[in-house]
Amino acid sequence: MSYIEENFNAEFDDKLRYLKLLSNQYPTIADACTEVINLQAILNLPKGTEHFLSDIHGEYEPFIHVLKNASGVIKRKIDEIFGNTLSQRGRKSLATLIYYPEQKLEYAQKSEPNIEDWYKITLYRLIEICRYVSAKYTRSKVRKALPKDFAYIIEELLHEQPDKLDKEEYYNEIIKTIIRVGRANEFIIALSKLIQNLVIDRLHIIGDIFDRGPGPDIIMDTLINYHSVDIQWGNHDIVWMGAAAGSEACIATVIRTCARYANLSTIEDGYGINLLPLATFAIDFYGDDECIAFTPKIENGNDYTDKDLNLMAKMHKAISIVQFKLEGEIINRRPYFKMEDRLLLNNIDYKEGTINLGGKIYKLNDINFPTINPGNPYELIPEEKDLVEKLRSSFLNSEKLQKHVSFLFAKGSMYLKHNSNLLYHGCIPLNEDGSFKRVNIGASGEEYSGKAYLDRLEILVREGYFYKNNPEAKSYGMDITWYLWNGVDSPLFGKDKMTTFERYFINDEETHLEKKNYYFELEDDEKACNIIFEEFGLDPNDSHIINGHVPVKIKKGESPIKANGKLLVIDGGFSRAYQAQTGIAGYTLIYNSYGLLLVSHEPFESTQKAIEEEKDILSTTLVLEQQVERKRVGDTDIGEELKLQIKDLELLLDAYRKGIIKEQR
Incomplete structure (x- = not known):
C-alpha cells in the first residue's frame, strides 16, 4: 500500500484540500523534491545556540x-x-x-x-x-x-x-x-x-525585566529590536502590564516601587508619565512629615540632593497609602482571593499608634495618616480620587508603555516549553506532599492546579488588557493581574503574603517574614520535578526546569x-x-x-x-x-515541525505521481 493510500483512508477531502493549497507553493514534483532535500539537510545541521x-x-x-x-x-x-x-x-x-x-x-x-x-x-x-x-x-x-x-x-x-x-x-x-x-x-x-x-x-x-534598576524601558527597546526572543512573565513585569491595562492598584504599586529605589525617572522620562500631580498632592498632605521610613534606597550611584530625596520620600509615602487603599478594594471585591489578612488599615489603633497582627500588638514607627478615615480606612478622599484618575489617564496614554506591554503580550507567556526545557519565572504552587495545589480564583468556585492553573491565569491576564467591550471581564482580568503580583497562590510570587506595610511601619522584623510556597522546599527533589515534567507533557529523563x-x-x-x-x-x-x-x-x-x-x-x-x-x-x-x-536541528522542536513538513511534502509528491493532483507547469 502506498503512502498516500495509507494516509487517505480517513478525512480524504480535508487532506486533499490542504495538499492543493500546498501545491500552490510547490507547483511541480521538482519544486517539492527540492524542498524535501533542503529540509532533510537542515535537520542534520547543529542546533542553534x-x-x-x-x-x-x-x-x-x-x-x-x-x-x-x-x-x-x-x-x-x-x-x-x-x-x-x-x-x-x-x-x-x-x-x-x-x-x-x-x-x-x-x-x-x-x-x-x-x-x-x-x-x-x-x-x-x-x-x-x-x-x-x-x-x-x-x-x-x-x-x-x-x-x-x-x-x-x-x-x-x-x-x-x-x-x-x-x-x-x-x-x-x-x-x-x-x-x-x-x-x-x-x-x-x-x-x-x-x-x-x-x-x-x-x-x-x-522574567523580571522591570523595577529596581534605572532602565527597564531601554531593555524593552533592545528586546523589541532583537532578532529572536521570548519572555516568561515575572511578577515585576506583570504589575507593569496591569498598570498599562489601567489597574489602579498596579499603577500605584509601580510608582511606589520606583519611588522606593529612586527610579521615578523611568516613569517620567522613560515613559513620559506626568508625576507632577503626585508631587503636588504629597506636598499638600505630607509637607511637614519627614517620611523617614520612605527615604528612597539609592543603589545606582545617582547624585540626589537632600531636597530631591525629601520630595521623593513624601511622594513615596503618599502613593503607598493610596496603594494600600486600592488593594483593600480588590481584596474586598474578590473574597475568593483569600487575602483578608492583608486588610491591615482597619487593624490600626489610630489613637494609640499601634496595630494588631494575629492577636499581637505592635508599635507603629509612623502615626501620621492625614488621608485615612479610621471609620472607613479604605475610602479614597476626593483629592486621592482625583490623583488616581490623573495617573491612570497618563499610564493609559503613554504610547511607549503601551508599545512595550503589547510586546510583552506578543512575545510573552506564563510558561514556555521549548526543546525539552520548561521555562517559568517563579514556581508551580505545590502542597507539602509535592502534589499540585488546587486554587480557586473566581466566583464560580472552580479550582485549578498545575498546568491548567497557569493556562487559566494567562487567559485572564490577556482579557484584563485586551477586553474593551466587556467591563466586568476586564475588571476581573486586571484584578487577577494584580493578584499575580502578590497573591497567596500566585506562581509568579510564590509566597503567602507581601509584607510591604510591615516593612514600612513596624520595626519588629518578625513581621517582615514571607513564607515561601512548598515548591521552594521541594525544588531539590527529583521526584517533585518529574511530577512537574509529566504535568507539562515532557520526558523526565531529558528535560530541565529553568526559572x-x-x-x-x-x-x-x-x-x-x-x-x-x-x-x-x-x-x-x-x-x-x-x-x-x-x-x-x-x-x-x-x-x-x-x-x-x-x-x-x-x-x-x-x-x-x-x-x-x-x-x-x-x-x-x-x-x-x-x-x-x-x-542537531532534528532533535529540536523546530526539527519536529520540519519533519511534519517533509511528511506533507512527501504526501504531495505521492499525489502528483498518482495523478490525484496535477502539476502546475
Missing part, C-alpha cells in the same frame, strides 16, 4: 553588554580563531570593536596612524569571524540575517574560497573598494552586528543546580540590590549543540569603561551537561 537570562531588573548596561558579548562566547570564538596569531591585547581590542563598533571606530580614526591598513586588516578579521560563526547555519538563514545594504557583498565574502587563486583578486578588490568609496565604517558596523546576531540563535528572558525569581546565594554555598541537574535557578543577581547576597552579578545559561553551560558574571563597571578601557565582564563558565553526540 540558546541563551537564557533572568531577573534583569532594569540593569540595562550589564544586560546590553552581555547581549553584545554573547555571555563571553564572542571572545571565545576570537581566541579559537586568532589565539596563535594575535596578541591578547589585539584579541581584546577586536572583541571590543565587535561589541561597540560605532564608538571604537570613532576612537580608531583618531588614534590609528594608517587608517586604511587598519580598515583592511580589521575587515579581513571580521569576515573570518563571520564565516566561522555562520558555518552551522544554512545560507538561507544567514542571508536573512544580513543587513540589507551589504547583503550581497557579505554573502560573497563569507563564501570566499582561499584556495581558488582565480578569485583571490576579486575578493581583495571588494575590500579595497569598500575602503576607497568611504563605506568601511558602515561595513564594519554591519559585520559586528551580524556576528552578535549569529552567536545567539534565540534569547529566552525568564529565576529567587536570587541564588552563592556566597552562602547555595547552588543554582537543583534536583541533580533537573532544575536550574538562574537568578544570579543582575540587580545591584541582590549582588551582596549572591556574590556575583548574574547568570547566563547557554544551551548549544554540545550541551548546557552556566556562565556566572562578575559586576559590570560601565559601558564607558568597556569602550575606553576595553574592560569586558569577567565571566566563569561551568559545563553542566555535555552531549556525547552533538545535537
